[in-house]
Amino acid sequence: MHENMESEQSLLVPSAVDSYAWGESNWEGPHPSHSTSQSSRNLPLICRPWRLWHRATLCFAGSRKASWRRYILGAAIVIIVVVIYSVSESSHRSLMSLVRGRPPESLFRCNNLANASLPRLRVPPKTIENRLREDPKVLLFTETRYSKTGKDITNILVANRIKYKMEVLGKSLPGLTNLSRGKYGTIIFENFERYLQIDPWNRELLDKYMRDYNVGMIGFMPSHEDTQVGAKLRGFPLYVHTNMALENISLNSENPVLQLTRAGGTITDNVPGSEWTVFSLDDPTYVPLEWGYSSVPHFSEEKLVSIILDKGDFDGISRVLFGNSLEFWLHRLLFLDAVSYLSMGRISVSLDRYVLVDIDDIFVAKKGIRMTADDVMALLESQNRLQEMVPGWKFNLGFSGKYYKNGYPEENVGDMTLLEHVNDFWWFGHMWGHTQPHLLTQTDLEEQMELNKQFAISHNIPTDSGYGVAPHHSGVYPVHEPLYDAWKKVWNVRVTSSEEYPHLYPARLRRGFIHRNIMVLPRQTCGLFTHTVFIDKYPGGREVLDASIHGGELFQTIVFSPVSIFMTHLSNYGNDRLALYTFESIIKFVKCWTNLNLRTVPPLQLGEKYFHLFPEERDPIWGYPCADRRHLEIWAKEKTCEQLPKFLVIGPQKTGTTALYTFLAMHPAIVANYPSPETFEEVQFFNGKNYYKGIDWYMKFFPVPANSSSKFLFEKSATYFEGETVPQRVRALLPSVKLVITIIPPSKRAYSWYHHMRAHNDLTALQYNFHEVITATEKMPRQLRTLRNKCLIPGMYAKHIERWLDYFPASQLTIIDGEELRNDPVYIMNDLQKFLNIEPFYNYTEHLRYDKRKGFFCQVIEEDKTKCLGRGKGRVYAPMNESDAKLLKEYYQPYNIALEKLLTRLDYPVPGWLEDELQ
Numbered sequence: 078m079h080e081n082m083e084s085e086q087s088l089l090v091p092s093a094v095d096s097y098a099w100g101e102s103n104w105e106g107p108h109p110s111h112s113t114s115q116s117s118r119n120l121p122l123i124c125r126p127w128r129l130w131h132r133a134t135l136c137f138a139g140s141r142k143a144s145w146r147r148y149i150l151g152a153a154i155v156i157i158v159v160v161i162y163s164v165s166e167s168s169h170r171s172l173m174s175l176v177r178g179r180p181p182e183s184l185f186r187c188n189n190l191a192n193a194s195l196p197r198l199r200v201p202p203k204t205i206e207n208r209l210r211e212d213p214k215v216l217l218f219t220e221t222r223y224s225k226t227g228k229d230i231t232n233i234l235v236a237n238r239i240k241y242k243m244e245v246l247g248k249s250l251p252g253l254t255n256l257s258r259g260k261y262g263t264i265i266f267e268n269f270e271r272y273l274q275i276d277p278w279n280r281e282l283l284d285k286y287m288r289d290y291n292v293g294m295i296g297f298m299p300s301h302e303d304t305q306v307g308a309k310l311r312g313f314p315l316y317v318h319t320n321m322a323l324e325n326i327s328l329n330s331e332n333p334v335l336q337l338t339r340a341g342g343t344i345t346d347n348v349p350g351s352e353w354t355v356f357s358l359d360d361p362t363y364v365p366l367e368w369g370y371s372s373v374p375h376f377s378e379e380k381l382v383s384i385i386l387d388k389g390d391f392d393g394i395s396r397v398l399f400g401n402s403l404e405f406w407l408h409r410l411l412f413l414d415a416v417s418y419l420s421m422g423r424i425s426v427s428l429d430r431y432v433l434v435d436i437d438d439i440f441v442a443k444k445g446i447r448m449t450a451d452d453v454m455a456l457l458e459s460q461n462r463l464q465e466m467v468p469g470w471k472f473n474l475g476f477s478g479k480y481y482k483n484g485y486p487e488e489n490v491g492d493m494t495l496l497e498h499v500n501d502f503w504w505f506g507h508m509w510g511h512t513q514p515h516l517l518t519q520t521d522l523e524e525q526m527e528l529n530k531q532f533a534i535s536h537n538i539p540t541d542s543g544y545g546v547a548p549h550h551s552g553v554y555p556v557h558e559p560l561y562d563a564w565k566k567v568w569n570v571r572v573t574s575s576e577e578y579p580h581l582y583p584a585r586l587r588r589g590f591i592h593r594n595i596m597v598l599p600r601q602t603c604g605l606f607t608h609t610v611f612i613d614k615y616p617g618g619r620e621v622l623d624a625s626i627h628g629g630e631l632f633q634t635i636v637f638s639p640v641s642i643f644m645t646h647l648s649n650y651g652n653d654r655l656a657l658y659t660f661e662s663i664i665k666f667v668k669c670w671t672n673l674n675l676r677t678v679p680p681l682q683l684g685e686k687y688f689h690l691f692p693e694e695r696d697p698i699w700g701y702p703c704a705d706r707r708h709l710e711i712w713a714k715e716k717t718c719e720q721l722p723k724f725l726v727i728g729p730q731k732t733g734t735t736a737l738y739t740f741l742a743m744h745p746a747i748v749a750n751y752p753s754p755e756t757f758e759e760v761q762f763f764n765g766k767n768y769y770k771g772i773d774w775y776m777k778f779f780p781v782p783a784n785s786s787s788k789f790l791f792e793k794s795a796t797y798f799e800g801e802t803v804p805q806r807v808r809a810l811l812p813s814v815k816l817v818i819t820i821i822p823p824s825k826r827a828y829s830w831y832h833h834m835r836a837h838n839d840l841t842a843l844q845y846n847f848h849e850v851i852t853a854t855e856k857m858p859r860q861l862r863t864l865r866n867k868c869l870i871p872g873m874y875a876k877h878i879e880r881w882l883d884y885f886p887a888s889q890l891t892i893i894d895g896e897e898l899r900n901d902p903v904y905i906m907n908d909l910q911k912f913l914n915i916e917p918f919y920n921y922t923e924h925l926r927y928d929k930r931k932g933f934f935c936q937v938i939e940e941d942k943t944k945c946l947g948r949g950k951g952r953v954y955a956p957m958n959e960s961d962a963k964l965l966k967e968y969y970q971p972y973n974i975a976l977e978k979l980l981t982r983l984d985y986p987v988p989g990w991l992e993d994e995l996q
């Protein structure tokens with residue numbers, strides 16, 4: 078009875094402190110394979126069934142002595158429990174926790190850590206800032222656009238933000254006419270044999286460039302299926318053996334190329350298979366970078382060199398030759414070092430790496446997989462060990478107060494223990510109830526955040542980190558403006574992170590941006606998710622996680638990203654503590670094989686650091702939300718891509734764009750944007766400050782079409798045409814939009830624009846006459862030069878159209894002759910309807926009529942009534958004087974020649990006025 082009572086009390090006790098005592102005093106006899114340190118972590122999950130069994134057997138057996146009945150009953154209960162548990166996943170986890178052993182430990186031992194040597198730098202690596210200023214590129218010759226090594230090379234270059242130019246090798250060597258000084262720092266041949274086959278004239282040109290400007294070369298030996306022994310490399314005192322398999326790979330720690338890479342020891346695992354080309358070392362001018370041994374009997378004792386450095390002693394050109402591809406992780410590091418060495422340090426990556434580990438969902442995890450007090454202590458111990466390897470290391474904890482103490486009793490103690498050590502960690506606010514922000518209004522968001530903040534204050538959790546994270550990245554990107562508002566208001570958030578910008582995959586392309594003064598940093602994935610809590614249940618097995626750490630994805634993420642923010646979850650720190658295993662292992666591995674300076678700083682500092690390194694990323698590029706399933710899932714339900722325009726009239730100014738806009742808006746199936754209070758019929762989103770207001774702002778200019786597919790939304794902003802960044806931005810948000818361009822004689826356009834500025838009382842235009850504007854030199858006042866540029870630059874039509882064609886296929890673009898629009902608008906509108914594929918066909922003959930008084934075609938309102946454009950369109954001004962016309966004709970001639978070529982190329986008719994201009 079006494080025992081019964083004790084059990085009853087224990088089961089009901091909600092207090093975490095009591096459950097501790099209970100855990101120790103009720104431990105009856107030995108229990109499966111749990112070490113002492115583990116026992117208290119698992120007690121309740123073990124003791125609950127144990128107690129139930131004990132009580133039940135007393136009822137069934139009536140006396141303690143009837144032990145055989147107890148065992149039969151016990152066995153039956155165990156079978157029932159196992160069956161029930163095995164059909165439920167969450168129960169399965171609990172069962173797993175009953176039988177699990179010690180958390181995994183890193184098996185990795187660095188066999189060269191003690192002999193750590195400082196990197197030997199031929200030249201100090203240039204910082205990213207320097208690199209961007211000097212801006213030398215890599216020139217890459219690939220076999221095809223899609224070849225494997227070529228892709229590996231470009232992926233590494235992109236991940237490290239190294240600029241490159243890719244030339245696909247045809248029969249001859251392309252691109253050699255443009256080898257200007259300082260343009261390239263390193264030249265790479267994806268297939269070194271193609272370099273050896275270049276005709277002597279081109280070869281001499283290329284070699285001279287490399288010699289004259291100290292540009293080195295990287296070459297990859299292609300894999301050979303046939304075995305050659307001691308084959309001589311054409312033109313070099315080098316002998317190769319092909320189709321070898323290497324094992325026991327090591328680096329020559331004395332070689333001068335190593336910079337980022339450290340010779341961490343010998344690699345015996347995961348070395349990619351055969352088909353290596355290896356070099357025999359007969360010539361002392363060559364320095365081996367990497368070597369290994371082959372199991373082929375003839376070579377078994379011989380050290381075979383797999384990457385070789387030619388310091389330029391042979392023919393004045395430095396070269397690094399890889400006997401194998403970049404499939405092997407170590408080669409990826411050496412590749413970056415080779416680029417740096419061969420470019421004399423001009424293309425180098427910095428050795429500083431910032432790593433921040435967020436533990437999201439603190440207090441949120443399900444019962445049974447949360448942290449216990451032991452787990453918290455293990456977290457602290459791990460943090461201490463990590464601090465020894467990475468200065469400043471602290472885990473960054475994101476909490477949702479609503480779920481505080483929502484676990485089993487010993488997990489609630491875990492929650493309390495975390496708060497006892499509140500000052501040992503960094504903290505940031507998650508959502509109070511872990512709701513996705515895109516589902517909430519601003520009021521709800523503020524309320525939720527306020528609750529979490531109050532929770533923080535009452536539990537002494539710091540609230541001033543300036544960092545915030547949204548569940549599932551919702552609201553961060555695609556942007557849910559209320560989230561940004563609420564974050565600023567309640568938490569003063571200034572930095573956040575997301576995996577979704579511009580897209581989750583490919584991860585190497587994730588970038589940062591700043592929206593409304595909140596820095597959004599790219600997040601990386603470390604391979605741990607809420608459901609990966611036991612090592613033996615890791616998807617694909619432990620080997621998969623270990624491979625990611627030992628040179629694989631996680632390792633390369635840290636090596637190739639100057640700033641890595643990893644998301645982990647509370648459950649990764651309980652259970653098998655996979656996060657501790659992962660991070661301690663990866664840090665050791667990085668320290669073993671690289672010379673990187675690893676650091677951790679709080680998120681706000683990290684944000685500042687990031688945008689200092691990559692200022693060009695500050696401006697966002699808004700993407701099309703409907704192309705990405707994940708983006709759609711975290712986009713507010715009421716938003717629809719049907720509210721985005723299907724075509725744009727992009728200008729340039731003064732070519733008849735308003736007339737075109739008006740005629741289009743008459744069409745029953747076409748819907749124009751709502752007018753803007755500042756810029757009237759034009760939205761001017763993609764070309765100026767409005768862009769930073771985000772796409773919610775843009776979409777408000779368009780109605781949500783009732784019958785979406787049949788309506789053609791469009792907008793016209795005539796300054797889009799010449800905007801440098803506009804085509805890229807339009808392409809990102811409206812990838813399938815159609816573009817309408819109108820052109821008239823460029824000198825006429827310039828003159829009309831000048832009068833437009835005068836009519837708008839532009840002071841500079843009023844102060845200077847047309848001649849003074851178009852002939853203004855660089856010595857003239859800034860306002861005059863600005864006016865001159867705006868007047869003349871849009872008329873360089875071919876240049877701007879080519880820029881649009883860099884981002885859009887010609888099929889999405891149409892070029893209208895503005896003179897024809899003016900003289901025969903019906904013809905143009907019929908043509909345009911065909912280009913836009915619009916139905917129903919609208920018969921403009923009945924709706925446009927020439928108005929003698931206005932001198933232009935106008936909209937027919939009634940039988941005898943027309944509506945023309947206002948006084949601002951079709952202005953009356955004196956004709957341009959002849960000398961200015963002549964001057965402009967000469968000025969625009971090269972652009973007009975290019976335009977004629979472009980139109981012919983695109984199969985457009987050449988306007989009569991262009992033929993006249995070119996005569």
Ligand SMILES: Nc1ncnc2c1ncn2[C@@H]1O[C@H](COP(=O)(O)OS(=O)(=O)O)[C@@H](OP(=O)(O)O)[C@H]1O
Nearest residue numbers: 730731732733734735736829899933934950951952
């Ligand atoms: N139907 C009709 N009605 C009125 N005006 C017409 C028409 N068709 C073409 N045009 C010519 O359009 C010129 C104005 O061009 P935009 O509308 O592109 O100018 S703006 O950039 O929007 O300010 C305007 O230039 P100006 O003559 O210099 O005023 C007109 O020549």
